[in-house]
Amino acid sequence: MSELRYETDRGVVTPAQIEGMFVGWPNPPSPQQLVAVMDGSYRRVWALDGDRVVGYINAISDGVLNAFIPWLEVHPDYQGRGxxxxxxxxxxxxxxxxxxxxxxxxxxxxxxxEKLGFIRLAGAGMRNPHAIACGVRSEVPTASPRWCP
Incomplete structure (x- = not known):
């Protein structure tokens, strides 16, 4: 392992640098989708070992008061190192x-x-397990999501 570096700018990672992420996801995003998500996020941090992506985190936000962290992942070979x-x-x-x-x-x-300073909150969500795999994007939001075939 070379020295890790952390990058925050858009466009610093290409899909070719991503391998072995999304472990356990039933329908994992493609490397291209991950780069698009990260580059489109309000804020992002990539962890790189040389040119290899070994972790990432992103935030979406209104830019004023609220932010949400949808993804944090560290490659299995690099977990437990902080x-x-x-x-x-x-x-x-x-x-x-x-x-x-x-x-x-x-x-x-x-x-x-909790060790990182977060507190437990109640919440709810809705998931479309096929959206990643088949690229579902509804033009008009509906009360019940459309699942792809």
Missing amino acids: IGAELVRRLVAQLGDTYAVDLCCDPEMLPYY
């Missing part, structure tokens, strides 16, 4: 005086985030 905590620290620093920084996670991940 990279995830450093990604969170760097992203939260970028968010500055934002009033609310929220995220949703699986219940078993709550203790991890």
Whole structure:
């Protein structure tokens, strides 16, 4: 492992640098989709070992009071080294005086985030498990999402 570096600019990562991410996802995004998501996010931090992406985190925000962290991932070969905590620290620093920084996670991940200063909140969500794989994007929001065949 070379020295890790952290990048925050758009366009610093290409899909060719991404391999082995989204472990356990039933319908993982493609490397192209990940780059598009990260480059389109309000804030982002990539962790790189040489040219290889080994972790990332992003935030979407209204730019005034609220931000949401949809993705934090560290490559399995790099977990347990503090990279995830450093990604969170760097992203939260970028968010500055934002009033609310929220995220949703699986219940078993709550203790991890609590160690990083997050508190438990109630929440709800809706997921379209096929949207990543088949690119569903409705022009008009509906009460019930359209699932692809």
